Amino acid sequence: MRIINDITDCKTCIYRKMLFPDLSDQEYDIINSARKEYIFKRGEIIRKEGETIKSFLYLRKGLVKLFKTDKSGKDQILSINKPTDFINLLSIFSNSTYKYSISALEETYVCDVDLPAMLDVIRMNSDFGMRVLNRISKISDEIIENRFEINQKQVKGRVAHILLFLSDNIYKKSSFRMPITRREVGELISMTTENTIRTFSEFKKDGLIAIEGKVITIEDFERLRNVNKTG
Amino acid sequence: MRIINDITDCKTCIYRKMLFPDLSDQEYDIINSARKEYIFKRGEIIRKEGETIKSFLYLRKGLVKLFKTDKSGKDQILSINKPTDFINLLSIFSNSTYKYSISALEETYVCDVDLPAMLDVIRMNSDFGMRVLNRISKISDEIIENRFEINQKQVKGRVAHILLFLSDNIYKKSSFRMPITRREVGELISMTTENTIRTFSEFKKDGLIAIEGKVITIEDFERLRNVNKTG
DNA sequence: CGCGGCTTTGATGTTCATCAAGTAAAGTGG
DNA sequence: CCACTTTACTTGATGAACATCAAAGCCGCG
Known part of the structure; x- marks a missing residue:
């Protein structure tokens, strides 16, 4: 894993319109200044089950898996996620620590925004909050739906x-x-x-x-x- | 199912502090005037997979199951929920229709708040929005965690x-x-x-x-x- | 070049679904 | 309220689906 600096400003980021279409300049600045970019190599662990959640992760490029490890050491994969997914949305609002691990399946670019900054913007901009609410629902729904189908x-x-x-x-x-x-x-x-x-x-x-x-x-x-x- | 009128005002409802501790009088009024109360008998379907989501459901008393029916007609139960759960939070922000059905396992009291009113209050009060975000996360997490455990x-x-x-x-x-x-x-x-x-x-x-x-x-x-x- | 993880196939055994068949309980309508 | 119907519960027998165990070749990598 290493820090990179691909994007100078969220305002000009191509992913902007995906989730951030309606932020004010001030709101962009808050996010932008609380933001780091990382690149993870295939196989690297991005976050580990049990770690404290300190930031909001946005998957810009690459592919990751979300998985849990049971007592006997066997993994169960919850989902595979692709760019524009908020890869840690699942745990982020309900827990202080990750309930699953995240690892890179290929070279993966991640934007990492400090959680307090993100929460500030959500509080400032309720439309943005609703959009996050929507995303978090979708991700959970997909996992649940998927397990339902696999099960049968x-x-x-x-x-x-x-x-x-x-x-x-x-x-x-x-x-x-x-x-x-x-x-x-x-x-x-x-x-x-x-x-x-x-x-x-x-x-x-x-x-x-x-x-x-x-x-x-x-x-x-x-x-x-x-x-x-x-x- | 029948309409009842147990609670005259959300402000005095015993469940108030569970999720609504920090609403203004104006916000209470919005919710209260968009609210109906229902009672469902054991076995009755509260919502059916595929129905349009028009309201926010709060389980005041009783017990319900959330379930999905597959093509061959067999049901799979996602979860069993008890009072103070928002029984339709799962689909509510990500879909316009229910992705699962809800039925009463015993005599069940439900508060039903029109969705637009609820969304207005979420937009007006970001702390409230965060609380909803938190709840929705928890419910999904529990279902996912549960399936993970059952699976092994x-x-x-x-x-x-x-x-x-x-x-x-x-x-x-x-x-x-x-x-x-x-x-x-x-x-x-x-x-x-x-x-x-x-x-x-x-x-x-x-x-x-x-x-x-x-x-x-x-x-x-x-x-x-x-x-x-x-x- | 050798070590560890991945892949592959075969043989064996266990777990669990399915089928069958009967009893008990709970609704339903006259 | 009782006959009737339906749904729930229960046990046993059978076989299919799948896990486990074993053994060997392969591939990438330090």
């Missing part, structure tokens, strides 16, 4: 689900480099590494996907979507 | 988990009338009705609990907590 499926449906998630939501391509290991896929959809691999192999054998090293190509979307629905 | 356990641990949840969090007694059927217990912890019952019977046989009709008495907390941990 069996292994094939689960693997199809995650492949389609990566293809449709993250990469918007039929061919992509897997950002997570097979073990992590298992941790995301609550199954063992072995069964995850077996299912990948089966999909390959059946012509649903092609596998070349880390690169997955979805070859038959229709059948894969069908497995997602019925499996 | 097998049947015995899951049943122990829900029994301890009811005893510790809802009734605060070792003996209580089950507010949900065995099938619903299964829907809450992702297992079949048959296995839920089998596990109850086993706990009874092993002296962990006593069962008299709907009434469950936890007889050996220590061992039950141990099953919750290790199972």
Whole structure:
């Protein structure tokens, strides 16, 4: 992890309109002066379960996973998040410490705004507050919705689900480099590494996907979507 | 369901201090005049998945379940909520329609405040907004945390988990009338009705609990907590 | 180049869902 | 209030889905 200085001012940041379209100059200044930028390498831990929450994190570029570790040391992945997500919104308003860890799945750029400054702006600008409220709701909803769906499926449906998630939501391509290991896929959809691999192999054998090293190509979307629905 | 008129004014409501300790008279008036009270009988649906969200619901008395129904018609229970919970906070800021249904597990009193009035007050009073933000986070966190825990356990641990949840969090007694059927217990912890019952019977046989009709008495907390941990 | 983590496949066993079938309890309508 | 219907509860038998264990090849990296 290292500090960078990519953006000189929030006012001119390309991500501005995503969440900050309606802030006054004064409000921008508050955020901008309480802001640091970090870059994390693939595999680095951005925040660890139990740490004190001191700032508001905005994912500018890259990909991260949110995960929890149980007593026996096994991880469970809650979600995979992409740019413009507020990656720590979940814990931020209800807890003083992180309830899960965040790590980078690829080179990741993060904007880090001191929490008190952020809270000041939320208090000053209620529309902005409402927008944050909206975002936080969406993120939780997605996690809950996702777990609901995963829960009803069996292994094939689960693997199809995650492949389609990566293809449709993250990469918007039929061919992509897997950002997570097979073990992590298992941790995301609550199954063992072995069964995850077996299912990948089966999909390959059946012509649903092609596998070349880390690169997955979805070859038959229709059948894969069908497995997602019925499996 | 019927309309009642238990509370004449929010200002004098006993629940006031729970979430509304810091509203001005004007703000109280806005909420109070946009407010209705309802009473729901055991089994009645309070809100149905897909309905438009028009109001803010406050659970004054009773017990409810939040649940989703899948394509095949099977329900999955997300959570059981008790008084002072804002039972529709989850969807309210991120969606225009309910993403889950809410039904009464016992006679339930609900305060229903028109959404626009609520949003006005949130905009007027940022401390109040922060309090709502905090609550919404907590509710989501609890659901996510809960699913995380349930996910790692097998049947015995899951049943122990829900029994301890009811005893510790809802009734605060070792003996209580089950507010949900065995099938619903299964829907809450992702297992079949048959296995839920089998596990109850086993706990009874092993002296962990006593069962008299709907009434469950936890007889050996220590061992039950141990099953919750290790199972 | 060797070590550790990732990937892969096979064999085995356990857990749990499903099916079946019957009893008990709780609503419902005449 | 009683016959009837429906829903809840219960137990057993069976098999499928999946976890676990084992063993070996692969890959990236210091």
